[in-house]
Amino acid sequence: MAQTPSNDRTFVSRRRFVQTSGVAGALAMAGCLSDDGESDDGGNGDDDGNGDDSGNGDDSGNGDNGGNGDDDGSETLSGEVVNTGSSTVFPVTDAMAERFMEEHPEVNVTVDSTGSGGGFENHFCPGDSDINGASRPIKDEEMSNCQDNGVEPIEMHIAGDALTMAVSPENDWVDCMTFDEMAQIWQEDGAETWADVNSDWPDEEFTLYGPDTTSGTFDWFTENVVGEAGNHRTDYEPTEDDNIIIRGIADDPYAIGYFGYAYYAENEDKVKALSVKESEDDACGEPSLQAASEGTYPMARPLFIYPSEDALQREEVYEFLKFYLENSSADWIADDVGYVPSNQDMVDENMSALEDAR
Amino acid sequence: MAGRNESAAGWIGSESQVSRLRGTVFKATCLGATLLALVLMLVFLLYVVNDALQPRTADVGWLATYGVTIGLPALALAGYYYRRDTRAGEVAYTSLGLPIAATVLAGGITILFRHLISPQEWFALVVACAVAIGIIELHGTVHSAGVIDRLAVVTVVPLLAVVGIPGISVDHTFNTLFLEQELFRIAFSTPELAPSLREVILSSPVLPTDPHALLLAFTVPVAGAGSLYVRRVRESDRDAALVGVGAVLAAGSGLVLAPLAGLSSTAWIVLATVVAVPVGLYVELVVRRGDGVSGLAFPVVVGLGALLGTVAVGAAGFAGPDTWLTWEFLNNPHSRTPRDAGIYPALVGSVLMLVVVAVAAFPVGVGAAIYLEEYAPNQGRLGTIVELIEINIANLAGVPSVVYGVLGLALFVRTVGMRTGIVLVGGLTIGLLILPIVIVSAQEAIRAVPDSLREASYGMGATKWQTTRNVVLPRAIPGIMTGTILAFGRAIGETAPLLMIGAAAVVRLPPESFMGKFSAMPRQIFTWSTEIEYEFRYGVLAAGVLTLLVVLLMMNASAIVVRNKYQRES
Numbered sequence: 054m055a056q057t058p059s060n061d062r063t064f065v066s067r068r069r070f071v072q073t074s075g076v077a078g079a080l081a082m083a084g085c086l087s088d089d090g091e092s093d094d095g096g097n098g099d100d101d102g103n104g105d106d107s108g109n110g111d112d113s114g115n116g117d118n119g120g121n122g123d124d125d126g127s128e129t130l131s132g133e134v135v136n137t138g139s140s141t142v143f144p145v146t147d148a149m150a151e152r153f154m155e156e157h158p159e160v161n162v163t164v165d166s167t168g169s170g171g172g173f174e175n176h177f178c179p180g181d182s183d184i185n186g187a188s189r190p191i192k193d194e195e196m197s198n199c200q201d202n203g204v205e206p207i208e209m210h211i212a213g214d215a216l217t218m219a220v221s222p223e224n225d226w227v228d229c230m231t232f233d234e235m236a237q238i239w240q241e242d243g244a245e246t247w248a249d250v251n252s253d254w255p256d257e258e259f260t261l262y263g264p265d266t267t268s269g270t271f272d273w274f275t276e277n278v279v280g281e282a283g284n285h286r287t288d289y290e291p292t293e294d295d296n297i298i299i300r301g302i303a304d305d306p307y308a309i310g311y312f313g314y315a316y317y318a319e320n321e322d323k324v325k326a327l328s329v330k331e332s333e334d335d336a337c338g339e340p341s342l343q344a345a346s347e348g349t350y351p352m353a354r355p356l357f358i359y360p361s362e363d364a365l366q367r368e369e370v371y372e373f374l375k376f377y378l379e380n381s382s383a384d385w386i387a388d389d390v391g392y393v394p395s396n397q398d399m400v401d402e403n404m405s406a407l408e409d410a411r
Numbered sequence: 412m413a414g415r416n417e418s419a420a421g422w423i424g425s426e427s428q429v430s431r432l433r434g435t436v437f438k439a440t441c442l443g444a445t446l447l448a449l450v451l452m453l454v455f456l457l458y459v460v461n462d463a464l465q466p467r468t469a470d471v472g473w474l475a476t477y478g479v480t481i482g483l484p485a486l487a488l489a490g491y492y493y494r495r496d497t498r499a500g501e502v503a504y505t506s507l508g509l510p511i512a513a514t515v516l517a518g519g520i521t522i523l524f525r526h527l528i529s530p531q532e533w534f535a536l537v538v539a540c541a542v543a544i545g546i547i548e549l550h551g552t553v554h555s556a557g558v559i560d561r562l563a564v565v566t567v568v569p570l571l572a573v574v575g576i577p578g579i580s581v582d583h584t585f586n587t588l589f590l591e592q593e594l595f596r597i598a599f600s601t602p603e604l605a606p607s608l609r610e611v612i613l614s615s616p617v618l619p620t621d622p623h624a625l626l627l628a629f630t631v632p633v634a635g636a637g638s639l640y641v642r643r644v645r646e647s648d649r650d651a652a653l654v655g656v657g658a659v660l661a662a663g664s665g666l667v668l669a670p671l672a673g674l675s676s677t678a679w680i681v682l683a684t685v686v687a688v689p690v691g692l693y694v695e696l697v698v699r700r701g702d703g704v705s706g707l708a709f710p711v712v713v714g715l716g717a718l719l720g721t722v723a724v725g726a727a728g729f730a731g732p733d734t735w736l737t738w739e740f741l742n743n744p745h746s747r748t749p750r751d752a753g754i755y756p757a758l759v760g761s762v763l764m765l766v767v768v769a770v771a772a773f774p775v776g777v778g779a780a781i782y783l784e785e786y787a788p789n790q791g792r793l794g795t796i797v798e799l800i801e802i803n804i805a806n807l808a809g810v811p812s813v814v815y816g817v818l819g820l821a822l823f824v825r826t827v828g829m830r831t832g833i834v835l836v837g838g839l840t841i842g843l844l845i846l847p848i849v850i851v852s853a854q855e856a857i858r859a860v861p862d863s864l865r866e867a868s869y870g871m872g873a874t875k876w877q878t879t880r881n882v883v884l885p886r887a888i889p890g891i892m893t894g895t896i897l898a899f900g901r902a903i904g905e906t907a908p909l910l911m912i913g914a915a916a917v918v919r920l921p922p923e924s925f926m927g928k929f930s931a932m933p934r935q936i937f938t939w940s941t942e943i944e945y946e947f948r949y950g951v952l953a954a955g956v957l958t959l960l961v962v963l964l965m966m967n968a969s970a971i972v973v974r975n976k977y978q979r980e981s
Contacts, residue, residue, distance in 0.1 A: 133928060137915075144747070158920075165916045166941070176913065181830065296943075390747075391943070
């Protein structure tokens, strides 16, 4: 009779024993492997300053990758890399994960789409995830929240996006909007009808579709276009799923909404993208990846990933990040995912940030 | 007088007319509601099936060929069964459905052997359990009087066989209350004191290879159960031996034949054991009964038709449909390219999660139900409290699943400190979710056992424990199983709790243990619904939904089969 409880207790302790010894083993392994990793670093050196504007034409960046990828082909890497964060960054990270796992089939790279803020708040800062994607820079309160938990985020600007303002294809009265007009539509207590903004436009009420308040897209738009963080009307249809915005706009001639360029690229036949200009005197900029990378599209915005410093001491996280950064200048980022790839300067800067943190 | 009579007749007459109209309208309304529900469900299902299989992308010739080789003969046979021999019709659909359901089950078992427990580990576990049971039985026959040492043997022997006496490891820091200042820290660990029999077997130099281990530890017990069943129903030792040996031979032939058929030996053995044994027993049952034997022709005709159709289509060069639900879909992980995307890691995740759910929720739920029905006081103040608890359990069954997700996150991740998004956390959270359903359905099943049986048992001098064990539970088990399987069906489709406990959107490696990160089928389907590309949201998603629906329908069908079987017997 007295034996049962004592055995229960030891069973739990045994599991803990396995866990602790497992962790110790993994740490020892990481310690051994990290030496190898540092000896590889010489291979990362950049060859030419590819500082020209065309992010898409960075062929030399790809050449680098092939060389670096071969370095660690012989050792079998295993472990887990946990990615969370922005739904905008999700397609890039997911594509990186798929390609990385083709080279390292033993490493389990999981990717989750939680929204930039949701990822920091619920997963990254509590220490549950290794890398958090964000479609805006980290906020001060998030930074201090992370640091309070002993998590040190490292900022890496890995791609760009052209935020796209779109209307129904039946809308024939507007092709180009200024930031001021957009602010009038989207700010709190904004305009009710199209005619309120411009008397040439029809006297019909807006139907508004936009991203959720937890989304980095929302934060970036209010801060940079409306001009004040968080100043956004609430009587719109908020959603985490940009497909819903597309469907809403396509069905209603008086609808307007905004989302990342990738969704526009997939639905060019369903919605009409507006050109935008910062003020009345500027030239209208049509949304395109080319324009975003050249800086002629005013609503181009940066995309980030934030690895935690502790996590990238682990070999698999370090290798995944190295792979990520090397490939962030590749052409397929634009062709397959629909974002602006990094230029060589960004790659070099991220690489040195990565090496500094090791 | 006459006037009164007239008015009475008129009153009755008009009332009967009005009530007839009311009744007709009510009946029509009910029919309309039924039709609306059924048609909506049917349209939705057809829509999903169409998206997943895309039959319209096939050549007309392809559809026509299979229509002629499978469709027409099947329809003709069905017509014959319907008009001439309804009993054979029943046999026909069972004999077609049984192999399909058994194949799905075999797939699930293959997944378990591939990812959870290797055939050799299973072999060691089975041998250890067999030895433990043998010792307990032996002790029971040799020395059955001592209650205390009987209890000790029953607890210690299985423990030694399976778990052993593990080492003790303590690493705990004692803090002062509230201020969290460190007082002192205890940390020590001892090596394992005594290895379990299971581990001894595993570390022995001579171990059977995977297929042999599976044959010995999986096929032999299943074949044994089958032959015991035959011996009971036919009362013939010869037939029983024939069934047992036949089953082992059928599975064992895989060691030689499987490579020729392009299958792995383990897959052959699992298939032969899980599919051939029940199908063989069913065929034997039908033949022995001699009723509706012609129904057995149905699966043969369908199978031959499929074979003939494949040959004809290949010869004529008709292109098949561009379906999304393919073998690759079931075997691949998620991919950015819709055509390469698959559901395999999520399928494995769902199966492992279901194992956790079953182990966690079934014993607790049934135990609670037995206590509440058989032991809990039902009178006086305590009875009121018990009633209050029962009402609350019923209410818990209706709490939204997302609330359970938050509970799981708070309890298992934030308090206990397990990692987010692992199989164990997901399974325990969903186990909590279905626990009230399991308790309520088990209570219903136990309540359905007539009191006269209990009283008869008490009257013969049986104790409460003996009555519960020998009278109530055997009667209630079919009902309990039905309710539990339906609850598992709910468990496998839950999405919201998985989102809350952080099951990742994309996991490309299936979990290798209960501590691994996982994604489940509904979680993966949700991921596809938010993908940018059109093909994910319409093709891949539909294939995922169809996979999930097939698994669900199989589980519900097995629940219905269990229920029907025992209803007929009792």
